[in-house]
Amino acid sequence: MYTLNFDQQAFLETYWQKQPLVIKAAFKDFADPIAADELAGLACEEEIASRIILTKQNNWEIIQGPIEDYAPFGEDNWQLLVQAVNHWYPDSQPLVDVFRFIPDWRFDDLMVSFATPGGGVGPHIDNYDVFLLQGEGKRRWKVGPIGNYSPRGGDTHTALIDDFEPIIDVVLEAGDMLYIPPGFPHRGETIETALSYSIGFRAPSQQELISGIADHLIDTNSGLKRFTSTQEPTEPGLLPLTQQEGMLELLRELLTKPEYYQPVLGQLLSQNRFELDLCEPDGEHTSEELLEALEDGAEIQRIGGLKVIRIEGDSQKRLFINGEIYCLDEVEADTLTTLANQISFDSDTALALCKQPDVAEYFLWLLDQGYAYLA
Template sequence: MYTLDLNTQDFLTHYWQKKPLVIRQAFPNFEDIITSNELAGLACESEISSRVVVTTKNDWEIHQGPFEDYTQFGDKNWQLLVQALNHWYPDATPFIDAFRFIPDWRFDDLMVSFATKGGGVGAHIDNYDVFIVQGEGKRQWTVGNKGNYAKKNNSITTPLIEGFDPIIDVVLEKGDMLYIPPGFPHQGQTLTTAMSYSIGFRAPSQQELFSEIADNLIDNNTGLTRFTSHDEPALAGIISQTHQQGMVDLLQDVLQDPNHYQALLGKVLSQNRFELDICEPEEAYTHQDLLDALTQGASLHRIGGLKVLRVENDISPRLFINGEQIDCSKIEKDNLDSVMSTLTQTLQFDNETSKTLIKTPNISPILLTLLNKGYYYLAL
């Protein structure tokens, strides 16, 4: 349904995280994923992250959702933004699938914008990669080069900047796409009432990783080796170069041990910033329940936004899902790689694939765990 007309290998080689790119008709015959009324309805829900940005004379006002009424904003100069649509709207899945040439662990969310004429956000810089796909209507986008830019109104907390000289100045129409890597300033301006789709990809910072490493060591009561030295400085008030290096080496010992970093990375990278639509069944599914459902034609679906990851060359046969480890050690070695690949790559199993999967020895307990945690669901 959503076929991306892009040479992905050429894109990854020459543009990904390097420079911005405009792709005309990236999605030929594109149809909007959701209507503006449906989007407005989702923004009424308290568990869904939404906001309205109102453009004023020389600034922007941000109103946080949920929203019951939009008449207060008038008929121009504002836009509604709904985060993580893919968590709450299953019809977004085929669109997300078109971007899986980028690893799932990087995927942040699908943000959707409904904007009236004149609506937009000022010049700003993001610390993540974003693809912006235009739906109905037209929006003008300008993108500048990386550089040092003055913060808007000298605020140290805002992502907004005072301005930039554009290297891209383009009007996006239905099906067009703009890619913007981290650090490139950009600004969008709505020319006609419009729908836009922003697919964001994010990587952890050093600060985030070190924080998670520390928490992991504390939680597991590991990393208890203390620094020892073979020489001491002549002066008591000196931290010698050899002592400095020895303590750094102590940290590196932890960071280079797969027993520490593989589980840590699997946990961190399989989590989401935004709430998932997890709905555990009232009564736990049994193996017979699962067989009966599949016999009746059910299919097995992953909930929107859920990340199912495995670590290459992992020391243990396991999957990482929403920050949890799912043990796969009981699956026979001859089937292990195939099963884990299937679970990580497939978002929706049709009925025949589901019935084939459940025939794999020792797979049923894993599927039941995923169903009973609300990570997967059965659809008829």
């Protein structure tokens, strides 16, 4: 349904995480996967992250969702943002799928915006990669160079900054796309009522990695080795360099052991920032029910936004799923690859895989957790 109209490999080599790029007609004959009223319906839901941004002269006001009444906002100078639409609106999944030339662990969410003329977000800097895809309507985007920018009003807790001199100034129409790496300031303004799609990709920070390692050590009651030394300083109030380095060596030792860092990375990077739309089962599925459904032509479909990750060089045969670990000790490596990469399994593929008992149990587990459903 959706096909990217540019050389993805050349993009990765030249632009990815390096410099912004305007891609005119990135999607030919682009059709919006969601209508404005359907987006508004999602914004009514308590569990879905949404917000209204009001443009007020040279400032912006944020109203957090759920949003049920749009009458007070008038006909211009505001926009609605709904996060993780791919979790809640299955028809948006084909659009997300075309961006899987970038690995799933990086993918954050599909945010969809409905904006009235004059609506937009002020100049700001994001710490993640984003593709800004234009649907119906027109929006003007400006992008500035990386530099030292002051936070707006001195507020270090906001992404808003003072204005910048643009290196890109472009009007996007349906099917056009703008790629912006982390650190490049940008701002958007709506020219005519528009739907826009933000496909975001995020990597972990040092803070998140260290926190993840600490949580894993506590959960597994590991990392208990203490610092020892054979020589003490002559001054009672001094921590010498040799002892500082010895303590840091304890951390380096942990970071060189795959049994410590691989589960941390797998669990951390398979978790989602936004709530998933779990398919709560009526009861536990049985293998007989599963095989009967597959023989009748059912397919197994993962829910939107679910991350299933395998780690290259892993000492164990396992998958990391939404922060959980699922071991598949008896499956072949190519089967593990298939289970990680495929989002849906048609009846023939699923039946063939179910000949391996561990895979059949895995599918049952996905269904019972609400991570997949029979379509």
